[in-house]
Amino acid sequence: MESSTDGRIRLTILGGFLGSGKTTWLRHQLHRGLLRDAAVIVNEAAERPVDDVLLAQAAKLSVLAGGCACCSGRDELIRLLRAFCDERLGAGTRLASTRQIVLETSGLADPGPIVDALRSDPVLIHHIVVSEIVVTVDALHGLAQMKREPLSRRQIETADRLIVTKMDEAGHPETQRLLATLAQINPGAIVSGAIMGNPASLPDFTGTAPEPLGDFSPEADAPIIAMRLDLWDSVDWTVFSLWLSALLHARGEDVMRVKGVIRTPAGRLLLQTVRRVVQQPEILPDGDDEAEREDNSVAFIGRGFAAEDLRRSLRLFTGEA
Amino acid sequence: MCANCGFPSAPGHWTEAGAATPADRLRARFRRAERLRAILLPYGLTVHDDGMVPGMTVSTLSGHHEMVADLAELWSVVERMSGRTLDPLDPRFTRPETAQ
Numbered sequence: 001m002e003s004s005t006d007g008r009i010r011l012t013i014l015g016g017f018l019g020s021g022k023t024t025w026l027r028h029q030l031h032r033g034l035l036r037d038a039a040v041i042v043n044e045a046a047e048r049p050v051d052d053v054l055l056a057q058a059a060k061l062s063v064l065a066g067g068c069a070c071c072s073g074r075d076e077l078i079r080l081l082r083a084f085c086d087e088r089l090g091a092g093t094r095l096a097s098t099r100q101i102v103l104e105t106s107g108l109a110d111p112g113p114i115v116d117a118l119r120s121d122p123v124l125i126h127h128i129v130v131s132e133i134v135v136t137v138d139a140l141h142g143l144a145q146m147k148r149e150p151l152s153r154r155q156i157e158t159a160d161r162l163i164v165t166k167m168d169e170a171g172h173p174e175t176q177r178l179l180a181t182l183a184q185i186n187p188g189a190i191v192s193g194a195i196m197g198n199p200a201s202l203p204d205f206t207g208t209a210p211e212p213l214g215d216f217s218p219e220a221d222a223p224i225i226a227m228r229l230d231l232w233d234s235v236d237w238t239v240f241s242l243w244l245s246a247l248l249h250a251r252g253e254d255v256m257r258v259k260g261v262i263r264t265p266a267g268r269l270l271l272q273t274v275r276r277v278v279q280q281p282e283i284l285p286d287g288d289d290e291a292e293r294e295d296n297s298v299a300f301i302g303r304g305f306a307a308e309d310l311r312r313s314l315r316l317f318t319g320e321a
Numbered sequence: 322m323c324a325n326c327g328f329p330s331a332p333g334h335w336t337e338a339g340a341a342t343p344a345d346r347l348r349a350r351f352r353r354a355e356r357l358r359a360i361l362l363p364y365g366l367t368v369h370d371d372g373m374v375p376g377m378t379v380s381t382l383s384g385h386h387e388m389v390a391d392l393a394e395l396w397s398v399v400e401r402m403s404g405r406t407l408d409p410l411d412p413r414f415t416r417p418e419t420a421q
Contacts, residue, residue, distance in 0.1 A: 237339030238349045239356055242392060243409055245336050249396035250408035264339035271335075281338040305410050313414040319359055 006283060008129040009088070011101045012038075013114060016136030017145050017152045018107030021165030021194070025136055026104055028197020038100040041080065043069040043109065060095060070109040074117050077103075078124065085127040101128070110151060111135070111158045116277045125280055130272075135159035139170035139193075142178050143211050146185070153185060153213070157256055158275075162191045167200045176205040184210040187226040188257060188301045227307035231296040234318055237264040243317040244271075245278075247310075252276030254305065260298030268295060334391035347372050357395075363413070364403040368395075 016022045023042075029035050039060040062080055069077040081101075088095040105114065111133050118124050135155050138145070142164070145152040156162065162182055167175060179202060182191060193200040231240060240262065248255060258273040261284060269281040286292070300310060340346040354370035354377065361368060361379075370377040379398050380386035387402070389395045400406050412419060 236352070238336075238352045241336035241339065242353055242356055245392040246396055246407055247409045249393070249400075250406050251410060262339075265345045266339050266341035269338055278335045280335050283338075309410055309415040312416070313409040316414045316417055317356065317360060317409065319356060 006129075008127055008282075009085075009099060009101055010131035011103060011118070011128050012131055013111050013133045014102055014104045014136070015109055015111045015133065015155050015159070016107065016163075017138065017142075017149065017155060020107065020136040020138040020142070020145075021163075021197075022104055022107070022136050025163055025165060025194055025197045026102065028194075031197075035100065035102060037098060038102050039084065039095065039098050041077075041101060041103045043073060043077065043104065043106050060098070068106045068108050069103070070105070070111070070113040070117075074113070077114070078117060078121050081118070081128060082121075082123055085123070100131075108151065110154050112154065112275055112277065115279070119277055119279060129282060130279060132160045133158055134161045134163065135189075136163045136165050136194075137178070137182065139164050139166045139175050139178060143174070143181060146181065147211070147213050156182065156189075157186050159186060159189045160259075162186065162189045164191065164193045164202065166195070167193045167202075168195045172203055173208075176203055176208040177211050179203070179205040180208040181210040181213070185213070186301070188259075188299055225303065225306075226299060226301045227310070229298045229300060229307060229310050229314070231262065231298065231314075234320060235314060237262060237266075237269065239318045240314070243314050244273075246317075247313075248273065248276050248278065251302075251305070255300065255302040257301040258298060261295045262298065263295050268292070271298070334393060336392045353377075353392075360407075361399065364399065364405065364407065366399060366402055 014022050014026055026035075026040070030040075039062070041062045041064060043064040062084070064073055064076055064080060084095070084101070087093055088098060090096075103114070105111065115130050115133075118128055118130060135158070137156060142152075146156065164175070164178065164182075170178070179191065182189070183205075191202065193202045244258065248258075252275050255273070256275055258271065260271055262269050262271055262281075267283040268286065270284050271281050272279045300307070337346070337349070340349045350370050350372050354368050357368040357377075365382050367380050367382065368377050369380065376388050376390045377395065378386050378388050379395060379402065381402055385402070387398050389398050396407060408414075
């Protein structure tokens with residue numbers, strides 16, 4: 001795990017519905033030494049912290065109990081992270097080498113408002129960059145939760161990486177249906193399987209129909225689609241960011257995620273958004289040919305628009321149409 | 322902090338991340354203002370950026386004007402001044418040949 005190129009600490013948000021296996025997965029990653037240098041923050045909506053006992057292997061562990069980090073516990077989270085940044089900058093501290101923080105959210109947290117809170121804090125924006133949103137989905141109960149709980153669906157929609165847990169407890173057809181449904185509501189996420197935190201292979205779900213999820217709102221009818229917008233030569237960062245800021249202002253609820261690397265005079269910029277929230281772009285080092293081939297190709301995930309509409313609109317903003 | 326308008330020297334808005342040198346930044350500001358003038362004209366608004374004072378000025382054609390710090394603020398002000406949300410997915414932008 002590397003630190004961000006500009007010296008900011010990388011923050012991984014680990015979310016997922018109540019009891020979906022977040023702590024089990026995290027504990028196993030710590031056990032395997034994958035997050036050895038990471039500081040772990042565990043947030044529990046419940047007053048009584050439990051998970052910290054399970055996560056004793058972390059380099060530094062903080063517990064945020066008695067409020068969910070996306071709502072009532074948000075100020076406390078900001079305070080904790082600021083204290084962490086202060087401590088890290090102090091001379092000779094144990095934390096000086098810490099390059100990564102893992103925030104395990106409560107099962108009731110929506111990752112969106114947490115990213116929002118970090119982005120709008122004038123201190124943390126200089127010290128912390130959200131690198132990945134990992135969401136666990138229970139193979140056994142995931143489908144039922146998605147049907148019943150808007151929150152569960154929001155968590156899945158905002159994820160960069162989905163981990164289907166408890167694969168051994170669910171039957172084969174159920175897992176296939178869950179995977180087909182996940183592919184429908186968040187087609188852009190990387191999906192992997194786990195049993196007690198150990199990687200498990202996923203069954204092929206080709207041809208499996210996704211579960212009809214029903215609606216929470218009239219707009220939820222439209223499917224969420226992932227698309228790519230390849231920027232052409234005359235689109236520079238100034239016009240692209242102008243256009244995207246207008247798009248997010250008008251359609252922030254529908255444009256759930258935008259992610260891509262864009263070449264600018266300042267270097268290769270990594271751009272990431274979660275609904276209306278735009279993370280301060282990171283300057284990436286020049287990569288090899290393989291990595292740079294993906295530059296200037298931006299992924300959009302959302303509902304109610306098509307890739308062609310985005311292209312036409314952007315063309316008009318650049319003044320070509 | 323600018324002595325004229327009091328805008329804090331906060332970390333730049335994300336839309337301003339693409340320019341590293343002062344010359345690039347100035348070029349980007351002028352390009353941004355030029356594109357904004359073309360886009361906002363049908364909404365009865367215009368934008369002025371002199372490249373020195375932070376932010377931009379948005380004006381109605383009748384002369385009412387407001388200063389904005391960055392693009393996030395600009396779109397809200399455009400909405401208020403014109404009474405419409407500027408939606409890039411509006412047919413005006415996606416189907417310019419058919420839109421009124």
